[in-house]
Amino acid sequence: MSRRTVAELSRSLAKGEFSSTELTRDYLARIRAHNALYNAYITVTEDLALAQAAAADARRARGEHGPLTGIPLAHKDIFCIQDVLTTCGSKMLANFVAPYNATVVERFNAAGTVTLGKTNMDEFAMGSSNETSYFGPVRNPWDPERVPGGSSGGSAAAVAADLCAMATGTDTGGSIRQPAAFCGITGFKPSYGRISRWGMIAFASSLDQAGPICKSAEDAALMMNVMAGPDSRDSTCVDSAAPNYMTSLNDPLKGLRIGVPKQHLAKGLGAEVEAALQAALKVFEGLGATVKEVDLPNNHLSVSAYYVIAPAEASANLSRFDGVRYGYRCANPANLEDMYKRSRSEGFGNEVKRRIMVGTYALSAGYYDAYYIKAQQIRRLIKQDFDKAFQEVDVIIGPTTPHTAFKVGEKNDDPVTMYLEDIYTIGVNLAGLPGISIPAGSAKAPNGKPLPIGIQLVGNDFAEARVLNIAHQFQQHTDWHLQRPEV
Amino acid sequence: MVWETVIGLEVHVQLATKSKLFSGSSTTFGAAPNTQAGVYDLAMPGTLPVLNEQALRMAVKFGLAVDAEIGRRSVFDRKNYFYPDLPKGYQVSQLQFPTVGKGSLQITLEDGSEKVIGITRAHLEEDAGKSLHEDFEGLSGIDLNRAGTALLEIVSEPELRSAKEAVAYLKKLHSIIRYLGISDGNMAQGSMRCDANVSVRKLGATEFGTRTEIKNINSFRFVEKAILHEAQRQIDIIEDGGRIIQETRLYDDDRDETRSMRSKEVANDYRYFPEPDLLPIVIDEAYIESVRAELPELSIAKRARFVSQYGLSDYDAGVLSSSREMADYFEEVVKICGDAKLSANWVTGDLQALLNKSDLEIEQSPVSTQRLGALIGRIKDQTISSKIAKTVFEALLGNTHSVDEIIESQGLKQVTDTGAIEQLVDEVIAANPEQVAQFRAGKDKVFAFFIGQAMKASKGKANPEQLNALLQQKLKA
Numbered sequence: 001m002s003r004r005t006v007a008e009l010s011r012s013l014a015k016g017e018f019s020s021t022e023l024t025r026d027y028l029a030r031i032r033a034h035n036a037l038y039n040a041y042i043t044v045t046e047d048l049a050l051a052q053a054a055a056a057d058a059r060r061a062r063g064e065h066g067p068l069t070g071i072p073l074a075h076k077d078i079f080c081i082q083d084v085l086t087t088c089g090s091k092m093l094a095n096f097v098a099p100y101n102a103t104v105v106e107r108f109n110a111a112g113t114v115t116l117g118k119t120n121m122d123e124f125a126m127g128s129s130n131e132t133s134y135f136g137p138v139r140n141p142w143d144p145e146r147v148p149g150g151s152s153g154g155s156a157a158a159v160a161a162d163l164c165a166m167a168t169g170t171d172t173g174g175s176i177r178q179p180a181a182f183c184g185i186t187g188f189k190p191s192y193g194r195i196s197r198w199g200m201i202a203f204a205s206s207l208d209q210a211g212p213i214c215k216s217a218e219d220a221a222l223m224m225n226v227m228a229g230p231d232s233r234d235s236t237c238v239d240s241a242a243p244n245y246m247t248s249l250n251d252p253l254k255g256l257r258i259g260v261p262k263q264h265l266a267k268g269l270g271a272e273v274e275a276a277l278q279a280a281l282k283v284f285e286g287l288g289a290t291v292k293e294v295d296l297p298n299n300h301l302s303v304s305a306y307y308v309i310a311p312a313e314a315s316a317n318l319s320r321f322d323g324v325r326y327g328y329r330c331a332n333p334a335n336l337e338d339m340y341k342r343s344r345s346e347g348f349g350n351e352v353k354r355r356i357m358v359g360t361y362a363l364s365a366g367y368y369d370a371y372y373i374k375a376q377q378i379r380r381l382i383k384q385d386f387d388k389a390f391q392e393v394d395v396i397i398g399p400t401t402p403h404t405a406f407k408v409g410e411k412n413d414d415p416v417t418m419y420l421e422d423i424y425t426i427g428v429n430l431a432g433l434p435g436i437s438i439p440a441g442s443a444k445a446p447n448g449k450p451l452p453i454g455i456q457l458v459g460n461d462f463a464e465a466r467v468l469n470i471a472h473q474f475q476q477h478t479d480w481h482l483q484r485p486e487v
Numbered sequence: 488m489v490w491e492t493v494i495g496l497e498v499h500v501q502l503a504t505k506s507k508l509f510s511g512s513s514t515t516f517g518a519a520p521n522t523q524a525g526v527y528d529l530a531m532p533g534t535l536p537v538l539n540e541q542a543l544r545m546a547v548k549f550g551l552a553v554d555a556e557i558g559r560r561s562v563f564d565r566k567n568y569f570y571p572d573l574p575k576g577y578q579v580s581q582l583q584f585p586t587v588g589k590g591s592l593q594i595t596l597e598d599g600s601e602k603v604i605g606i607t608r609a610h611l612e613e614d615a616g617k618s619l620h621e622d623f624e625g626l627s628g629i630d631l632n633r634a635g636t637a638l639l640e641i642v643s644e645p646e647l648r649s650a651k652e653a654v655a656y657l658k659k660l661h662s663i664i665r666y667l668g669i670s671d672g673n674m675a676q677g678s679m680r681c682d683a684n685v686s687v688r689k690l691g692a693t694e695f696g697t698r699t700e701i702k703n704i705n706s707f708r709f710v711e712k713a714i715l716h717e718a719q720r721q722i723d724i725i726e727d728g729g730r731i732i733q734e735t736r737l738y739d740d741d742r743d744e745t746r747s748m749r750s751k752e753v754a755n756d757y758r759y760f761p762e763p764d765l766l767p768i769v770i771d772e773a774y775i776e777s778v779r780a781e782l783p784e785l786s787i788a789k790r791a792r793f794v795s796q797y798g799l800s801d802y803d804a805g806v807l808s809s810s811r812e813m814a815d816y817f818e819e820v821v822k823i824c825g826d827a828k829l830s831a832n833w834v835t836g837d838l839q840a841l842l843n844k845s846d847l848e849i850e851q852s853p854v855s856t857q858r859l860g861a862l863i864g865r866i867k868d869q870t871i872s873s874k875i876a877k878t879v880f881e882a883l884l885g886n887t888h889s890v891d892e893i894i895e896s897q898g899l900k901q902v903t904d905t906g907a908i909e910q911l912v913d914e915v916i917a918a919n920p921e922q923v924a925q926f927r928a929g930k931d932k933v934f935a936f937f938i939g940q941a942m943k944a945s946k947g948k949a950n951p952e953q954l955n956a957l958l959q960q961k962l963k964a
Contacts, residue, residue, distance in 0.1 A: 200533050
């Protein structure tokens with residue numbers, strides 16, 4: 001039963017084919033059997049899960065359930081859950097038990113979902129391979145020699161290996177979409193401001209956005225119905241009520257105008273990924289869509305702008321980890337300065353320290369205009385490029401990543417090569433747009449194992465419902481999203 | 488050599504909001520350490536700020552009171568530095584786009600002349616917590632109750648030219664924020680804190696000298712003393728051929744001196760950048776007008792009204808409008824007794840003397856407006872004389888008897904019965920034949936002697952006009 005989509009599980013629970021408690025026990029057993037290999041979970045909250053499952057079964061018995069009541073999920077370890085260890089993948093917070101619930105967690109709890117645990121992630125969400133986690137790398141369920149992507153690698157691997165029915169993720173520069181592509185699942189980053197950030201540990205506040213990681217666009221719509229909506233605790237969360245994302249899933253695609261950025265088909269894109277993209281475009285054309293080329297002339301600047309803005313914000317966001325009130329504190333500090341220096345030197349990993357230094361530099365007197373202000377100008381240009389493209393097309397489709405999942409350790413020596421893996425996803429964050437990665441093909445690794453390929457669908461501001469509709473229609477006519485690794 | 492002191496003040500005013508600038512935590516002063524710090528104030532991971540609208544309203548109110556430009560789009564910034572009582576490692580403030588822009592304030596100098604002092608800006612920011620260095624045996628304690636409290640930092644132009652002017656400006660500011668009800672302005676409790684930028688230059692010079700900043704001065708008196716001391720220190724250095732170092736100094740009121748805290752030349756780079764967790768505040772005309780409608784009558788307008796409405800002298804009107812509490816007290820008394828001039832005399836005279844003696848503010852007055860009004864009413868209706876009124880005023884202290892009860896029980900009622908006064912006059916004339924002879928010989932001055940004797944005999948209760956008339960009549964007979 002654990003290999004089904006959320007929509008299927010929801011129907012089965014409704015029919016009484018099995019209880020949430022049985023389903024939860026099944027997932028917990030799978031976690032026990034397989035997590036040692038994949039390292040997808042940092043914390044498994046077995047007692048909490050069983051208590052919530054029992055409560056969900058009672059709710060169903062009383063008829064007070066929603067579609068997600070009793071569905072087991074995993075939260076990325078970036079979301080605060082009251083009284084549960086919340087590490088953000090860092091030694092700095094390896095002992096941190098959150099005193100409150102994130103809005104996203106609160107909303108899933110209210111919907112009656114079952115929390116199986118907290119998933120592994122790149123430290124403070126900084127990474128594209130889940131190798132920067134203090135709790136060790138996550139393994140890709142399609143090929144454990146390979147990375148699952150990052151930073152939401154634990155959530156993606158857990159969904160792909162059926163160690164949960166669905167998971168939450170966060171995406172600052174591609175951290176939901178890239179792991180979804182590498183793991184052959186569906187990952188959706190909504191528009192900036194659509195989901196509250198309250199209780200989500202900040203990496204880069206103007207870019208961070210929560211979203212669903214799951215097995216289908218329909219599942220993503222079910223999750224969005226819980227996650228999206230205004231929150232008075234987050235000033236950057238939009239005030240308008242979220243629509244019901246399920247109602248438009250089956251809208252026809254006839255007349256849909258698809259734009260393919262010419263910059264995405266240029267040098268650097270792997271042949272297998274390009275082939276999968278072209279095949280996917282044929283599917284859309286078969287559904288009545290037209291395809292044309294669009295221009296995103298400043299896309300090549302997105303990685304550079306991102307690696308100024310995100311570290312700049314991070315350098316301030318991570319200042320609170322100072323050893324004073326909670327989290328890691330070095331042993332026997334000689335004085336205040338020694339406590340700061342050693343707590344932060346010992347508590348943060350190399351990638352986090354690298355970005356704090358880059359961000360601090362970019363904000364320093366004498367460099368602020370040349371880096372931070374310039375990067376903000378580029379950010380506006382990138383947004384304008386998208387605005388212009390959306391005057392001509394309804395959705396922009398391209399690859400999610402240039403290549404399929406790489407091997408653990410393969411790109412560790414050169415951070416810039418690793419950063420460039422996010423070339424197709426970063427611009428979407430800078431522009432604040434909704435983007436989904438869905439499985440659209442498969443490549444073969446040298447060891448013969450199949451490796452999933454993802455394509456990315458980007459919509460206009462707050463066009464979440466449309467993006468989910470387009471992705472769902474694709475999945476109604478293809479079966480890439482139904483393929484599972486052998487666990 | 489004649490030296491001129493140049494002063495600019497940065498005043499931090501703690502706004503009287505119920506909750507903090509960006510969180511719902513209470514702001515009550517004096518609670519047990521760390522009991523008023525919520526998850527945002529503690530900088531728990533994942534927490535976010537939400538602007539307190541009341542604080543914004545107060546800032547705009549202040550801006551309107553000093554005729555300032557209101558920023559139509561103000562932006563919060565992060566000011567980054569590490570300190571244990573700064574939980575987030577940055578302070579949320581406003582750098583480039585403050586809520587309140589250029590404005591001005593009129594102060595009255597000692598010679599009675601007016602001077603307009605420019606206000607550069609006033610911006611909203613959050614307060615830090617407190618580091619406690621005592622009672623922890625070599626360690627430091629942190630109290631985050633104050634962390635996140637709303638502050639309005641009001642920056643003046645360097646247009647103050649003496650310690651006295653600086654104090655006059657500060658007092659005026661104090662009066663305005665209390666008039667507006669946006670802060671209690673209590674300097675001892677830190678709800679109004681003053682940093683002074685001080686430099687000296689030769690009189691007539693156009694360039695400013697190198698300035699020092701004196702931090703956290705916590706009373707009007709210390710502001711004056713600290714500036715006087717610092718200006719003299721700088722003059723001494725320059726006259727000895729030295730050079731002033733731009734630095735931050737701390738005023739030590741025990742020793743009456745300033746001493747160096749840290750040099751600005753190696754100052755922190757605060758790496759300001761726009762706070763991404765908050766949207767820019769957009770203020771439209773309608774909002775400004777709604778705040779303007781709430782503005783109370785301020786001291787300048789009140790002073791003018793006191794002159795025109797009550798016929799007070801400009802001086803009395805100035806004294807009575809110097810604080811909202813004083814003005815309200817005065818008007819309350821007028822309402823009760825119906826005599827503005829007598830009320831003005833009593834409030835600025837006997838009452839003020841009493842308050843000064845007991846070191847009390849008017850809102851702590853031991854004599855309520857009701858009782859002072861009643862007392863003046865009895866002078867007006869001639870139940871008692873002005874002189875006896877002073878006795879009654881004294882008698883009001885330390886009990887809750889009404890004015891009438893005191894007049895009654897102590898037999899202080901004025902004697903207006905002509906027969907009784909006539910008897911007094913006859914007795915005084917009979918007892919002082921020598922003075923009677925002198926008066927009748929043309930020595931008019933002796934008349935005052937008879938008034939005094941008769942008053943004494945009546946224990947001050949005789950109606951002075953009647954007494955006067957009868958004495959005149961009998962002595963000349």
